[in-house]
Amino acid sequence: MVALLDAGDLFGRTSGRTLEARLRARYLLSGMEQLGYHGVALGDQDLQFGEPFLAERIDEHQSLFLSANLFAQVKGQRYTTASRTLELRVDGDSTSPPLRIGVVGLLDDEYAGVVRESTRLDGVALELRAAVPEVEAALAALGEVDLVVLLSHASKSSAKALAGKLSGVDVVLCAAAGSPPSEPERVGDALVLTGGYMGKWLAQLTVGVGSGGGVASYEWQRVTLDASHADEPQQKKNYDDYLADLKSRADELAASVQQKVPDTGDKYVGAGRCGGCHAKQKAHWESTKHAHALESLAQRSQDFDLSCLPCHTAGFGFVGGFVLPDRTPELGGVQCESCHGAAGAHLADPAVKPAGVPSEACVGCHTKDRSPNFDQPTWLPKVQH
Ligand code: HEC
Ligand code: HEC
Ligand code: HEC
Ligand code: HEC
Incomplete structure (x- = not known):
């Protein structure tokens, strides 16, 4: 079985306050729902979508967004779920115990200013707490798992620094750019890797399961999502629907173009x-x-x-x-x-x-x-x- 994860900024580096960006975000999320995504970190650009749009999306896609250190000030509660435990089985094997994968999301401390700015614009008080203690608490709450993946919305250097400070993390997926994305690096026991950006690549981790269950090995591979991969029909339709929807809103779109x-x-x-x-x-x-x-x-x-x-x-x-x-x-x-x-x-x-x-x-x-x-x-x- 496959787990699909993302380290944030799903909707591209555009201002989230435009009609187009909001429409794209909706279609992207339904596409991800169809694909069966299991978890995404909330990125700094995602926050630019502002309230109530973002809160509505988080509501619609309850267990998708993960962030251990973003809090709603008023309630003193996390803005989204911090973590999720996935139970995956080897295809065709329904008798062995499933592999338990703990996934925790975080937004790097460097985005505290972005969080303050979105609070200022929307009047919904958000607070970015220091990542390390909040992630440690989320890791402790995971309980028994076979593999821990951190979805870290952070640059590669920040992600490496975090990996060095946290124990019990096996894989850190970070949101680093770079064309093509850089090779993975080991920091202590953790493998720090990135799938790049703009949906051009996929960082694929193949996990080998031991005879008595648990992780025996894992292997990394970069997949370039070029034209050699045919369009998945449902996703193609979702994208075509988005383009048709855009066109049908030409008047609204034109009005949104600032000159x-x-x-x-x-x-x-x-x-x-x-x-x-x-x-x-x-x-x-x-x-x-x-x-x-x-x-x-x-x-x-x-x-x-x-x-x-x-x-x-x-x-x-x-x-x-x-x-x-x-x-x-x-x-x-x-x-x-x-x-x-x-x-x-x-x-x-x-x-x-x-x-x-x-x-x-x-x-x-x-x-x-x-x-x-x-x-x-x-x-x-x-x-x-
Ligand atoms: C930052 C500028 C930029 C943006 C934004 C951009 N393009 Fe382009 N596009 C180019 C350039 C430059 C070329 C020529 C590439 C070359 O020949 O090296 C090109 C070429 C193309 C081509 C013809 C070559 C081919 O690949 O068949 C298509 C089609 C195309 N772009 C589609 C798009 C679409 C669709 C979008 C929006 C989703 C887009 N472009 C956004 C700059 C851009
Ligand atoms: C406003 C954006 C823009 C600017 C400025 C621009 N280009 Fe382009 N260029 C494009 C796009 C888009 C295409 C692809 C057009 C297509 O095939 O639809 C392209 C195509 C080309 C091609 C044809 C490539 C091919 O495959 O045959 C050449 C050559 C080129 N550009 C050179 C230049 C040079 C040199 C400059 C600067 C003096 C320049 N362009 C400035 C957007 C731009
Ligand atoms: C892709 C970029 C590009 C586009 C598009 C373009 N030009 Fe130019 N043009 C240049 C460059 C480069 C020069 C060389 C002089 C310079 O560097 O300023 C030039 C030179 C010129 C000159 C000076 C005389 C000459 O021929 O060198 C004129 C007049 C001119 N362009 C008119 C036009 C007109 C009219 C159009 C549209 C129909 C056009 N250009 C489209 C890049 C462009
Ligand atoms: C009424 C005639 C006329 C029209 C219309 C016109 N130009 Fe020109 N343009 C000229 C003349 C005259 C010159 C200066 C002589 C020359 O270099 O040919 C010139 C020069 C230029 C040059 C060269 C500047 C230089 O530094 O040498 C560029 C580039 C240029 N025109 C671009 C344009 C563009 C783009 C348009 C359309 C938006 C345009 N022109 C429309 C008459 C015109």
Whole structure:
């Protein structure tokens, strides 16, 4: 049998207060419920969802969220359950005693400020108590178990420090980033490991059961969740439902898009206004993938997913910039102004020259995650006109 665990920040690094983030969180949680997840630590980003949204989700998914050291000040009680004991059996064996796995969640002390801030915003007084004593108490309350897993919402270095201070912990799963995630490390008797982030990898622990029950051995393996793994049909449907739901709320979504004034004080006007004077550049640009970047999203019905739009459109989130495909199709794709900056002033008076393309313009979108093979010296000539 399989246990599925997560070290927190389930819903991505976005502000949890947007419509999109909240919708995504609901669908993600029902997907995790369908998959049969057994426990997740509450992460600092999860707290940004605020009350009452978070409390409702915790209520809906009672035994999923685990946090030993997050307390509701008023009641002096834990905000979520601290731990859970799983009973797993070897597939096909119903007679041997089950393997008992104790799982405890924690939020690293370094997030005390985030907890205070969410208290300030929501008026629900939360308190982050020091992790070590609270986890020790939760471990003591576990009773007899064969394996103890700590879901530690902490960086790898913090997780290692914690592992050094706690006894009786076998595995520490931490929330560390890194692409690909780092190798596991031993600290005393504990194995500290991470499954990375953005759902790109899985840290798989295969536990060998001794003849008289109990853990005989465990082995670690990293699984890269790339295209070689087919979509699980129920999860695919859940995701498609989410995309359809997003699209059906286009009015609400559009209203939620905040448009800032760019640092230059200018505004976006769109590539349709440039070709009259820059026919050569326009023709070249149209031959590049940049011009068709919104189509890549539309082909997958992901063109209403706000998290994709900043890199696949022009000026998303800025005055005059892209909003949604059904409102501002003319600003779809990576356009002139994505590299040259908002050009409203230049359009009004060509003597006002757009700022040169800054050297960091590309890597704002061509990040390590999204464009692992990006190489500026060889890729730049492909976009120059
Ligand atoms: C009415 C004609 C006109 C329009 C419309 C126009 N430009 Fe220009 N643009 C010019 C002129 C004139 C120059 C300066 C001469 C040159 O370098 O070709 C220029 C120069 C530029 C330069 C080079 C600046 C430099 O430092 O040399 C960029 C980049 C540019 N335009 C981008 C744009 C973009 C993006 C748009 C659409 C939003 C646009 N232009 C629309 C006329 C225009
Ligand atoms: C606003 C975000 C954004 C900026 C800025 C940006 N790109 Fe891109 N770039 C993309 C996206 C998105 C794609 C993929 C488009 C698609 O296939 O749908 C892409 C594709 C490319 C490709 C085509 C890759 C291929 O597989 O053929 C090249 C080359 C490229 N970009 C180079 C650059 C360079 C060089 C810069 C900086 C001068 C730059 N890009 C700036 C978002 C951006
Ligand atoms: C941080 C910027 C960024 C974000 C956010 C982003 N992309 Fe992209 N995307 C890129 C860049 C850059 C490329 C070009 C990658 C390359 O060729 O190296 C790209 C390429 C693509 C492509 C074409 C290449 C392929 O893999 O087939 C698709 C499809 C795509 N992105 C979908 C998405 C979707 C869906 C989302 C949102 C869930 C998204 N992107 C969010 C920057 C981004
Ligand atoms: C992916 C980034 C990117 C996009 C998209 C882009 N440009 Fe450029 N453009 C550059 C770079 C890089 C240069 C070289 C000069 C520099 O570094 O400032 C350049 C140069 C120019 C120049 C100066 C003359 C020349 O040809 O070198 C003009 C004018 C210009 N671009 C207009 C446009 C227009 C109009 C569009 C849209 C139709 C556009 N650019 C789209 C990156 C881009």
